[in-house]
Amino acid sequence: MEKTYHGSCHCGVVRFEADVDFDKGTLKCNCTICTKMRLWPVLIERDAFRLLAGEAELTKYEYYTKTEQHYFCCHCGVRAFGFGTSPRIGPFCGLNVSCLDDVTVDELLSGPVRYVDGRNDIWDKPPAEIRHL
Secondary structure, three states: OOEEEEEEOOOOOOEEEEEEOHHHOEEEEOOHHHHHHOOOEEEEOHHHEEEEEOHHHEEEEOOOOOOEEEEEEOOOOOEEEEEEEEOOOEEEEEEEHHHEOOOOHHHHHOOOEEEEEHHHOEOOOOOOOOOOO
């Protein structure tokens, strides 16, 4: 069931709201950026995300493919969300569920977690090892 959640970076300068349906699941990926950030995203439609405050305080990072834009608070360094375009799913917002301020643990655990092998560009199968994700 879709619900509107509110979130922020660690210092609270960047604030947002987003419509999320945890029944559709979240994902964990073994690509280099997700692994280094310990990122646990939920993918939502771009128009389901609304930045409420802190746009001028964001720093954008794009790695070599330039298909995803990761936004960080320039004060506390937290990456709360990013945008991307995938040939498999089209345009999306990747929302870091750890930055949702009003989500419960039960809500986070209510949906399935899909593991993807982004490190090897295999998006329809999990990697051989997922315990560290």
